[in-house]
Amino acid sequence: MSRRSGRLYYEDRHRDSYQGDDNKDDDEEDDDDSDEFLGTPLELLDDSDDDPATAAAKQAKRRRQQPQSGLPIHQQRALDERGRPVRFHGAFTGGFSAGHFNSVGTVEGFKPGEFRSSRRDRQGDQRGQRERRPEDFMDAEDLGDFGIAPREVRARPEYDGIEMRRLAAAATVGGRGGAGADPLAELLLPSETGLGDRLLRHLGWRRRRQPRPTTGNENPDSDDGDGAGDAGDAAAVDLLSKLRLKPGRDTRGLGYSGLDAGRALSSTTASSTSVGGMRGQAFGVGALESEDADVFGSDSMANYDFSIGTEAEEAALASRRRNFGWTAPDAKRASLNDVDDDDDDNDDEDRPLKGFVQRRGGTVRRKAYPPPELPAGFVPMHRPAPAPDALDVALRQMRAEAEEAAEAEADLPKPPTPPTSSKTIIPPRNSRWDVGAPLDKSNSTSVASSTAAVVAPAAPAATSAPLTTARWHQQFGDDPAKQARYHSYLRWRTAAGAEHAEAYAKAADGAEGLTDWERNLERDQFARAADTTAAADRSAPTSLSSRFLPAGASDQQYGADDSLAGKAADEAAADAGGDKPPTRRLSEWRPHAMVCRRLNVPNPYPEEAPAKRDSSGRPSQMSAAVGQAPIASAQSLFACLFEDNANAPAAAPPAPNPIANVQQPAPAAVPASDAPASTQSQTSLALSVATATAPASVVEASRPSMDLFRSVFGSDDENDGDGPDSGDKEGDADAADRHDGGSEERPQLAKAQASKDTAAAPAAATEQSTSRMLAAGSLFAHLFEDQPPSEPFRTPAPPPPPPPPLQPPKPQQQQPPPPSKPVAAQSSSASTDGDRELRRLEKKLRKELKKAKKIKKKRKHKQSGSESDSDSYEFMPVSKKADK
């Protein structure tokens, strides 16, 4: 009763205090006992029928409900079960009470419960009058349901479910509860048994009341026998003592019996003669240290087992070992097996259970299955199967790979011997194998043009292409005479259209020392070689011609066979003429350094900038093979700067330019519309020119210095450089100004390039890259033609709306300068440092960009919606500019 009400009040209190508003309605609805939280409350018959405790509680509840009914939750107070305000002493829970009946904090103050000094009343304690129980020191709440010592009615462990069920079943069957056992006695008489007893009972073992054995065997182990000492438990005691079913209270395994101190002691006393009166450590060993080995304790060698003996010896040893207290399980089993001879004190526990007969035949013999018969000629040795296949395959594969690699290396163009001219400046290598190939050509051109201009290395493709195509004809490279004959044979055959035999006869006309047999052999060889390289011969000229473009030819004309119309034509031709042999076109492809690394090959263009790809993940334009010119490392930087170019609309195809213009040195003759279509190619080309003008600086320009970045992205204050090279910079600028030859050297540059490039690929005067480079050069020349030669650097290209007086052709205001303008202007200066030039260029560009932007903003503010409606500030294609 009290428990129920206590729980109720606890919950009620919490509802009142914590659920405030929700609870109000409930309490108004049923103002009597709100026991029920779920379902429909049972209606009580009468309030007066309740027991007084409930009635008092209800009254208290009403009392504490009334004043709080209208209060918001934060003003309500928590009340205890008697309706008094709860004084919380705990931190958050409020569950602790302090003092006797929580008297701490009351008006009366803390009142210790009832303190009686034990000094004065010592007698009372001694007499045991006041027996202290834990409950004496507990509060009322502690004894509740949620206290630390809840009081509840609970079945004792003997009468748990199993036993009760069994008893109930026995009662229903018919009171077959055992001899003389009344169920009531079994029910009411508890027996303090262990787990084993309960298990046995669960298995069906029935306690039988039988007289105690007359032997009076008081087993000291049967301490778990009942303390009541009734006769019925004797059987259980016997059985338990026989089975030795003890509840395992330790964590050791089954059958383990620990050290027997008594035996060990007796053994040592028997064997050893020197037993001191004191044992153990006297001092020197701390509590946390392990004990030292007993060095001085006596030991006999008989305690050690030196051999693995037979069973008898082992048994003897075991018996000896048993003296040391440790009883091995097998020894114990042995002693269990031979009951007869081992007739010591625990006789009972060796006896089998009643009703069981001990087996006589010893242990169960396991059936043995003989191993399979070995074949007659079996050699018990494993010889690994000869796996020539896998190994051979792997070896062959490796060899093939190596051959392939070697062949690939051999296929690469061999660098010619470097020239020995004193005038040459070694240009930066762009490829691993263009060591000197462009060099001698450039040397010759420089000598030919007899200018002081430092000549750029030619495009590697321009040189590699003839080399690779010449490879088709290098069939007899080891025999120069034969090779010469083969060349003339080919010439006769292809150019003159002679027949095979006739061509060979003419080719071998002047050859001495050739027998007829040799001639025949050679003729056949030539024929075969010519046939095998026929496809290459077919493809090589076409590939050359397809790769080169007449100067000024449009992009659409370029790669006409690539266009859809060309494809359709191809297909039509293929349909008409059967299988058209495939044509091969070789071009340069610059793999990304990481691609080379992932493919485990050396980078074919090792000195290139490591990152060809700009940050936006756009492709490198290498594979497009626009410029094929050496491109400096700063190209990616420029690509970042001029990223708007990528979004610029594709330029109009440039007007065709007659090839005659190539040889024309005057830049004025080259119209500005020769510019390459893409402005990005402009930048790259411009940079190529820039690096070409300063070859010595390109190596160190492989990574742009911080000054460059600072000059580009930092303050545009040009003279803020407090670095050590600021003065140097100025000096360089002066030098650049001094060395700048003005406009009269620019045509020479263009001319040099034109002559050089045409010399590089004489067979293909219509080479595309040549034309493009030429176009770029002439573009720059054209652009600079109008400028006063005295100040190539000082003229900002996008002129402000008040145009500078020095610029007669007034470009449109949105037009920033082509970024390469100053570079091209100073291209002939050999002593200028290209890196610094680049920096200066960057600064200039930056300044000009800013200026132009400012101007544009101003203009927009001034006249909104005028011709400056081009919203984006972009570099426009030059052709457009020319149109304007």
Next chain:
Amino acid sequence: PEQLQCRTVCGQGAVRCVRFNADGNYCLTGGADKSLKLWNPAKSLLLRSYLGHGQEVLAVACACDNANLASGGEDKMVAYWDTASGTAVRKYRSHLARVGALDFSPDATLLASGSVDCTVRLWDLRSKAQAPVQLLTDARDSVTAVAVHSWRIYTASLDGRLRCYDARKGRLAEDNLCKPLIGLCATRDGRCILASCSDARLRLIDRDTGDLLASYSGHSVADLSVECDVSAGDSLVLSGSAGGSGELICWDLLSGELRCRLRHPAAEPARAGVRTQASVVQSVSAHPKLCRVLTAMGDAVFLWADPAHAIADEPQ
């Protein structure tokens, strides 16, 4: 010389692509139901499904160590999977159109993906960058097949060009075959390239010179994507066909004569309700070592094996 060993109905809708794994014991199928599945083809045992694509899976590839897979699909995504855990290690969404071709580099550190957006993108699988390490934009039309063989990257494009990007020489060789290429396969020794053209003719191209070494015809393409392959040991040229009820056609690589046409059994009537192009063998994959071929037709995958090296399992 081959007979049908096992037929696996994948339950993926149409099987767009089937590939053996690196050792040939398992196979990967990319299906129209946006899933990539790993099978034991000899036992028709589904091992794992890889889900994550938004649309059909059109191309699958397996790394050399079988630790990773790659798939590309209609959803323009290239996914790089962890085989064991089934999770997508990386998803590259840089392509502008559907990805129809994939291949790993020999040591599976680079992945090449060809797409309808006329580009081939090379992905560095060691880095976590989402951007391709390089972009090959030479193709003028859709890239239909990609193969990476040692340091060469072969691409086939509908513009009729067979491109070989040689990373060692830094050179690009373009072979103009004048016909749109719908398939590509490098021979095992890497000396030749087999290109499948849309005029129902397979052409064998010499890698170094670009010569046409042989051509094989007899199958029908019907403007569909039909793959080709070269069997282990470079003895046979295999190609799917759109003719008849779906055939796998084998030619002798050297002589060029047609060896056999392996007719695929028609779809079961119970599954005939599924509308698939059931009469086209669209994907072919040859076992890396043995004389076995996997083909995909409709919603099923067929395993063909040489009866001389027949598997112990009974054909189902």
